[in-house]
Amino acid sequence: MATMQRLQNTGLELFYAQGYYDTSIDDILKKLDLSKGAFYYHFDSKEDFFIQIIQNLLARKIYSTLIEPIEGHENPLTLITKCFDDAMETAVHNEMDYGCILSNFLTEFNGKNEVIMRHLNEIVTVWEVNLVTALQKGKFNGYLDRHVDCEAAATFLMSSYFGVRILMTSAAPASKKYRFMSQLRQYFKSIEANPVNS
Amino acid sequence: MATMQRLQNTGLELFYAQGYYDTSIDDILKKLDLSKGAFYYHFDSKEDFFIQIIQNLLARKIYSTLIEPIEGHENPLTLITKCFDDAMETAVHNEMDYGCILSNFLTEFNGKNEVIMRHLNEIVTVWEVNLVTALQKGKFNGYLDRHVDCEAAATFLMSSYFGVRILMTSAAPASKKYRFMSQLRQYFKSIEANPVNS
DNA sequence: CTATAAAAAGACCACATGGTCGGATTTACC
DNA sequence: GGTAAATCCGACCATGTGGTCTTTTTATAG
CATH class of the missing domain: 1.10.357.10 (Tetracycline Repressor, domain 2)
Structure with a gap:
């Protein structure tokens, strides 16, 4: 539950600063010390x-x-x-x-x-x-x-x-x-x- | 000489429509039927x-x-x-x-x-x-x-x-x-x- | 025709990306 | 404690990217 919020908050932060297409999922994951699995568990794409x-x-x-x-x-x-x-x-x-x-x-x-x-x-x-x-x-x-x-x-x-x-x-x-x-x-x-x- | 102009024209066209980061060099080259060699002969990067x-x-x-x-x-x-x-x-x-x-x-x-x-x-x-x-x-x-x-x-x-x-x-x-x-x-x-x- | 340089081809490379998947770990509940 | 579900890990894959390099074509002048 908290992970989902953190992903979204950091996601918006980076998307705003770097743009959507120039921000990779790994960028967001790295900033939160999370893995691909965590992301694709909460979101489809x-x-x-x-x-x-x-x-x-x-x-x-x-x-x-x-x-x-x-x-x-x-x-x-x-x-x-x-x-x-x-x-x-x-x-x-x-x-x-x-x-x-x-x-x-x-x-x-x-x-x-x-x-x-x-x-x-x-x-x-x-x-x-x-x-x-x-x-x-x-x-x-x-x-x-x-x-x-x-x-x-x-x-x-x-x-x-x-x-x-x-x-x-x-x-x-x-x-x-x-x-x-x-x-x-x-x-x-x-x-x-x-x-x-x- | 004409190739350089065509590259720039098509480049601006696609960069404008799709954005710089979302437009690959290959996109531009494909539209002009040119190759990587032609591009990097005229431009450094x-x-x-x-x-x-x-x-x-x-x-x-x-x-x-x-x-x-x-x-x-x-x-x-x-x-x-x-x-x-x-x-x-x-x-x-x-x-x-x-x-x-x-x-x-x-x-x-x-x-x-x-x-x-x-x-x-x-x-x-x-x-x-x-x-x-x-x-x-x-x-x-x-x-x-x-x-x-x-x-x-x-x-x-x-x-x-x-x-x-x-x-x-x-x-x-x-x-x-x-x-x-x-x-x-x-x-x-x-x-x-x-x-x-x- | 040939020598020479400009122009273009296209195979190749290292790297990054979105996404998948089987397994490990944590959590909640009986 | 055991069990099952929720959560998370991380190796892996196919694809696309910017860029390099060698080779071939094309043009141009003598």
């Missing part, structure tokens, strides 16, 4: 192993960092701002940052493994739905301008977050974060409810 | 091969699609809008789209190969510098608001483009493009020179 990691660990991780923080009745723009700020801050402080784990896997498996892509896209959809819902609720509560296209805003937000996490891995992550947040606020200012017209 | 591809093909491709179109004396916001629109349109029409080639490679090599990362980041920097320059020129020419942080705007634009190209590969690329462009225009409206104050 490397793919099955990864899918279980997605469902057990990745989905929860995305939920706790990107979805749960934007739930609430306050101004969604404030919540999203803080959510992104926090997520990027942990990336800045992590000396070994490899970008957004979800976006990395999306990139790696796109066009290569449809089964895994379906599982990953499911997480993306959950994020998107929650973002749209939060924005619509914000519009209903008078925080957003009435003309805002919430689906479009969600797509724009997801895009910008995925992208900035890539840029942050290259150089000067703190500076990239600061610049990004300033323009995010700029964008939010342009879609928030205009107090003059209300 | 797989890594050397890829670096030459970056410098000879990738850099030019990025330049022609993302940099050259924004050079000019017109409103940079208009130029960037059209540039992004065109780039995404070709992605929409390409039934086999694997996202932004530059961002894909950045994701794949991050933390794995510093040499290649340096070459890729060089291209990113060139793009960034040209974006900042175009925005600053636009500010000087009265197209942008005086208070706009051009470096921040460039980071924001690069982020959002990288990200939306990831989202476009998953599902409904045309819809994603439409939504993205609408919010890009929204953002641009918020940083353009305010005719009321000028």
Whole structure:
């Protein structure tokens, strides 16, 4: 029972750092001082192993960092701002940052493994739905301008977050974060409810 | 001479579609009906091969699609809008789209190969510098608001483009493009020179 | 035609990978 | 203590990989 958890935790760790195809099962086993037998007792294949990691660990991780923080009745723009700020801050402080784990896997498996892509896209959809819902609720509560296209805003937000996490891995992550947040606020200012017209 | 070009072209094609680590030299050679001898006569190693591809093909491709179109004396916001629109349109029409080639490679090599990362980041920097320059020129020419942080705007634009190209590969690329462009225009409206104050 | 070098062929090597399998060891339970 | 199931070991296999090396083909100039 504990072995299965350890395998999954270390698996996600290495898959995130080195990529799925560039991480061998032996890499994971070596790090845990386990043998092939232990692995194939718990999992059918490397793919099955990864899918279980997605469902057990990745989905929860995305939920706790990107979805749960934007739930609430306050101004969604404030919540999203803080959510992104926090997520990027942990990336800045992590000396070994490899970008957004979800976006990395999306990139790696796109066009290569449809089964895994379906599982990953499911997480993306959950994020998107929650973002749209939060924005619509914000519009209903008078925080957003009435003309805002919430689906479009969600797509724009997801895009910008995925992208900035890539840029942050290259150089000067703190500076990239600061610049990004300033323009995010700029964008939010342009879609928030205009107090003059209300 | 022609063989070297064919190798590089097919190499980039497959590296883009399947990733560097998941594309073997034999894959490329099989597609061209060539042998190992032909490959290692022209290139020292797989890594050397890829670096030459970056410098000879990738850099030019990025330049022609993302940099050259924004050079000019017109409103940079208009130029960037059209540039992004065109780039995404070709992605929409390409039934086999694997996202932004530059961002894909950045994701794949991050933390794995510093040499290649340096070459890729060089291209990113060139793009960034040209974006900042175009925005600053636009500010000087009265197209942008005086208070706009051009470096921040460039980071924001690069982020959002990288990200939306990831989202476009998953599902409904045309819809994603439409939504993205609408919010890009929204953002641009918020940083353009305010005719009321000028 | 021939000499010479560029270009390409393809057999070969050492190594790593995902996966299998029979057996050893531990654990839980009566 | 004994038994059976759960857990784990590690040798083994087929395949694929990047890379080397010798040999052959091709082109080019005298």
